[in-house]
Amino acid sequence: MEPFQIHKGLVYPLNRSNVDTDQIIPKQFLKRIERQGFGQFLFYHWRFDDNGHPRKDFSLNEEKYNGASILLGGENFGCGSSREHAPWAVQDFGFKVIIAPSYADIFKNNCGKNGILAIQVSEEKVHELMKRAENDQYHLTVDLAKQLVFDDTGFEVSFDIPAYSKEMLLNGLDEIGVTLNYEDKISQYELSVGA
């Protein structure tokens, strides 16, 4: 996993609540056995019509959002299926940060495991950011160490993140490697319960 420290990027606002993982990556694209290459299928049925042409009415297709790396979402983002293909697609498309008022648990977890920073801020703040990003090309900077999101005009909001997740992300740690340091304890546990 790549370490995450400071990221500055273009914001793409997706003003919908309850965006589920079936929308983020439709199931017909889950059949690959690799981790890479899912970005082309992100929000597939919203981005493309039945003939595979880009839909004019879906904002991610607008030129001004080309190269966006911060995804601004609505409430309960990433609900539904546990497919990790969803964060893989988000990441492969180029997003490094998601900002939303709330997330589905598994999705948020999956983001962390892949080095995507899923930030939770209040609905009002998200709303404010939506407005800015809908009107113009809008950039934000995310500083994980300081737990801050800010722009160049003085907007600033802080966010919470559990210390453990922060450490993993900042250092880009391999979680399995970390856990294997506890192997003795795992074996002891197995012995003690007769497992």
Added chain:
Amino acid sequence: MQKPKNIIEKIWEQHVVHHEDGKPDLLYIDLHLVHEVTSPQAFEGLRMSSRKVRRPDRTFATMDHNVPTRERHVIKDLISKTQMDTLKNNCEEFGVSLADIHHPDNGIVHVIGPELGLTQPGKTIVCGDSHTSTHGAFGALAFGIGTSEVEHVLATQTLWQSKPKTLNVKVNGKLGLGVTAKDLILAIIAKYGVNFGTGYVIEFSGEAIRALSMEERMTVCNMSIEAGARAGLITPDETTFAYLKGRRHVPKDDEFEEAVAKWKFLASDEDAAYDFTLEIAAEEIEPQVTWGTNPGMGLPVSGSVPDPSLLEKPSEREEIKRALDYMGLEAGQPITSIKIDHVFIGSCTNSRLSDLRKAAKVVHGHKVHSSVTAIVVPGSMSIKLAAEKEGLDTVFTEAGFEWRDAGCSMCLAMNDDVIPTGERCASTSNRNFEGRQGNGARTHLVSPEMAAAAAVAGHFVDVRKFAAQEVL
């Protein structure tokens, strides 16, 4: 005296391998279930770092999401075939037992776990699949994980997990005649929304829950994730023990009695506290039908599709408008006026023997409406066999249903069971998201009885009226 504890806290405490303040706990995983869609990248990860599966004996794999339900042996989709072959090779390489499509134990992962007795009270159970919550019906702590976590469990048999908050959903009273476990859980989600359970593990309790059979309890716990909760569980009791007795992986004879004695201790203590409690009156629940594009957009069958213009919040108005657009419904339209093109009886929510029996009872002696295509997909090959022994297949086929082999099938349409764009399906599955059953497909979630009645009528009907004379 020790502080009273609920079942969730008890199971948690029994599984903590390592605890440090301010950090997630390292939790031991008793049972890891694996399927073909969410595992290839996990095994690949192991291979790349030369790691092994720590406990192949606690890991069980099946193929379900991609499998054809007609002519199992002919997998036309090459990429599906690759995924199934990959699982087979991975299981061989890492020494994991697999119920592949030719195996008599094959079926949907959440159906076969309980069937084989792998699922037991007090266990921690994970699978790279959000409906792992199903196994909570046995008083297990069972939750879905992503593929990175699948790899983590394969390598270490543990997971780093923060202790969840606990939510007691207490269902008082009795469900009415013709009102099912599916209606119960759909009604709860319709009332409280698709994220009231986020961050919680739910314990379902109360008189109405105690009265449910094991298979009905699985239906309820299955949809916990549709309320946002990663897990939902029910304290084990005599119903649980009777179901488990004699199943292949359940301890036998004296050991069974010992296990039961231990399982009884799991029950939540009388004064146990929860972070939150909801009380629901079972009597108020009617048969349910969803009208929208998430499982919380549901109504009693006697209701009418909502009118977005009556809503105050612009974001809600927008959401409902978009849902109605997608679903091709008019605001204010009565649910019973919605005509359907397809019926799907299946999925890990409602494909067990009792579900099939109940649906068969409704269709018995009737014919599927001429404008409806209807299929029944049993949850496992052994359910299929058992149903055939009882002649349920004949009841269905004589009525005009297709009788298929086991698999996830039209629940998520990864195989070739797909609803065409714009067509409408009454489905016993658990998700009605856009495109779930096929690009542009319109899904209405219902119980097996309601699906069966709709198949015959060609539109939604209140199964209590439909079947009053012969069935209930």
